[in-house]
Amino acid sequence: xxxxxxxxxxxxxxxxxxxxxxxxxxxGRFQYYRSLVxxxxxxxxxxxxxxxxxxxxxxxVIEGQEDLRAFLTSQKPHRGEMHGxxxxxxxxxxxxxxxxxxxxxxxxGHDTFxxxxxxxxxEYPFAAYMHKDPEYPLYKMTHWVWYKFGVDFIxxxxxxxxxxxxxxxxxxxxxxxxxxxxxxxRQKYEILNKFRTPWQGLTRETCGPLNFVPTRPSPEPxxxxxxxRPVPDNPRMPEPYATFAETFEY
Amino acid sequence: MRLEERLDSLKRRVxxxxxxGEVANVFATYQYYHSLIYDGKTVExxxxxxxxxxxxDWGGVLEGLDELRRYYVDRxxxxxxxxxxxLANPVIQIAGDGKTxxxxxxxxxHECTPYPxxxxxxxxxxxxxxxxxxxxxxYGIYKFCHWVWNKYGVDFIxxxxxxxxxxxxxxxxxxxxxxxxxxxxxxxNHIDDRLCALATPLEGVPSKPLNAPPTYPSPNPPQGxxxxxxxxxxxxxxxxxxxxxxxxxY
Numbered sequence: 001x002x003x004x005x006x007x008x009x010x011x012x013x014x015x016x017x018x019x020x021x022x023x024x025x026x027x028g029r030f031q032y033y034r035s036l037v038x039x040x041x042x043x044x045x046x047x048x049x050x051x052x053x054x055x056x057x058x059x060x061v062i063e064g065q066e067d068l069r070a071f072l073t074s075q076k077p078h079r080g081e082m083h084g085x086x087x088x089x090x091x092x093x094x095x096x097x098x099x100x101x102x103x104x105x106x107x108x109g110h111d112t113f114x115x116x117x118x119x120x121x122x123e124y125p126f127a128a129y130m131h132k133d134p135e136y137p138l139y140k141m142t143h144w145v146w147y148k149f150g151v152d153f154i155x156x157x158x159x160x161x162x163x164x165x166x167x168x169x170x171x172x173x174x175x176x177x178x179x180x181x182x183x184x185x186r187q188k189y190e191i192l193n194k195f196r197t198p199w200q201g202l203t204r205e206t207c208g209p210l211n212f213v214p215t216r217p218s219p220e221p222x223x224x225x226x227x228x229r230p231v232p233d234n235p236r237m238p239e240p241y242a243t244f245a246e247t248f249e250y
Numbered sequence: 251m252r253l254e255e256r257l258d259s260l261k262r263r264v265x266x267x268x269x270x271g272e273v274a275n276v277f278a279t280y281q282y283y284h285s286l287i288y289d290g291k292t293v294e295x296x297x298x299x300x301x302x303x304x305x306x307d308w309g310g311v312l313e314g315l316d317e318l319r320r321y322y323v324d325r326x327x328x329x330x331x332x333x334x335x336x337l338a339n340p341v342i343q344i345a346g347d348g349k350t351x352x353x354x355x356x357x358x359x360h361e362c363t364p365y366p367x368x369x370x371x372x373x374x375x376x377x378x379x380x381x382x383x384x385x386x387x388x389y390g391i392y393k394f395c396h397w398v399w400n401k402y403g404v405d406f407i408x409x410x411x412x413x414x415x416x417x418x419x420x421x422x423x424x425x426x427x428x429x430x431x432x433x434x435x436x437x438x439n440h441i442d443d444r445l446c447a448l449a450t451p452l453e454g455v456p457s458k459p460l461n462a463p464p465t466y467p468s469p470n471p472p473q474g475x476x477x478x479x480x481x482x483x484x485x486x487x488x489x490x491x492x493x494x495x496x497x498x499x500y
Binding site for chain 2: 003006007010013014016017020086088089090091092093104106108146170171176178179180181183184225226227228229230231233237
């Protein structure tokens with residue numbers, strides 16, 4: 001190998017290594033804005049050019065620039081609302097051509113909603129889970145929640161952007177009920193949520209932010225931890241690849 | 251410094267940075283496999299294939315590929331079984347000669363297995379969890395549902411251009427039932443250990459993978475949380491080193 005070829009190889013390696021740390025920071029920003037309920041800032045992290053930008057929530061996919069922006073910006077923060085999302089276990093693969101990259105992450109965290117008034121499900125997406133506090137005059141939900149995120153990244157005008165995000169819930173439970181029992185208990189809340197949804201059909205006007213209208217169903221639907229199935233291998237682990245045509249999409 | 255020397259120095263630095271990302275990916279994959287109960291893949295894809303002393307020390311040592319297979323392959327994959335040990339706080343050191351690496355992580359996580367009826371402790375269908383089970387709960391489910399934090403010290407070795415796990419040492423930080431603090435659990439666990447010992451046949455434990463007896467006892471057995479001792483500085487943190495003979499083994 002000539003010195004020039006060696007230098008070229010080093011440059012490629014150095015760039016792909018630097019890419020990895022940029023990608024971890026980019027997805028860290030996504031979680032930071034999520035924790036603050038800043039959907040507009042989350043939208044800025046997505047590709048502005050790809051028509052198929054999307055978030056797959058397991059119970060539906062929000063896809064396209066318009067739908068994604070409407071979904072993310074429809075969520076407004078409430079007093080006392082908090083979403084802890086701490087990224088763990090990063091597995092990141094940058095394509096050899098550096099045009100795209102893939103990442104798999106776990107987010108350990110918690111969700112909090114609190115309201116002085118009896119919560120309306122259009123205003124509070126988890127209203128069915130919010131209970132009257134036995135001691136204080138408020139309604140609240142305090143959950144542990146762990147997610148896995150599979151992410152396709154794309155380089156756009158020299159900058160890394162989010163392209164496809166797939167979120168799969170590992171477990172969710174109230175702070176005082178374990179996730180095995182809650183996987184059974186929560187079914188009644190899901191039925192309540194469906195019962196409260198107008199039977200004429202779902203529209204953005206009649207549904208709360210997370211009782212959203214998906215662009216299309218999820219290709220691998222998943223409703224969260226269950227004792228009736230093994231843990232799903234979803235999202236899959238990325239593997240080394242040369243160009244995006246060789247790999248799968250989240 | 252001559253151009254050749256500068257290029258050589260740069261090459262080593264770029265390679266070490268690239269290696270750091272690859273080592274992180276290898277151990278992240280180990281944890282994703284474990285969480286999916288795909289441990290059988292771990293022996294062939296993650297562990298070193300050409301080191302007679304390849305080992306996992308989790309309080310007893312399994313050494314050699316055949317011994318690791320005895321422990322990892324065909325681990326039971328129940329409906330609802332969930333293992334989450336996801337990595338945080340990485341401290342990674344690549345050897346100056348680029349042949350080995352060391353890593354230290356903390357995993358924040360949890361584990362659970364629900365059982366439709368109380369499992370037997372011994373025999374081919376036995377489960378060593380036995381006396382540690384809760385239940386039956388309000389839904390009639392026997393289960394354990396634990397918060398688990400572990401520490402890991404790992405030696406990696408490069409084999410045929412790929413990083414592999416060579417020595418793995420796991421040390422428990424805390425483990426506790428979902429709704430019990432880890433101080434009380436450490437006391438209860440002391441009793442449960444003796445109940446498990448009482449339930450174990452004198453002739454030795456059955457050949458069930460989770461009951462696998464170690465190849466030899468751990469030279470420095472990790473204790474997990476106890477109120478009787480200060481927190482042990484185990485596994486040790488890696489420090490910069492040039493070649494493996496200068497440093498310690500996990």
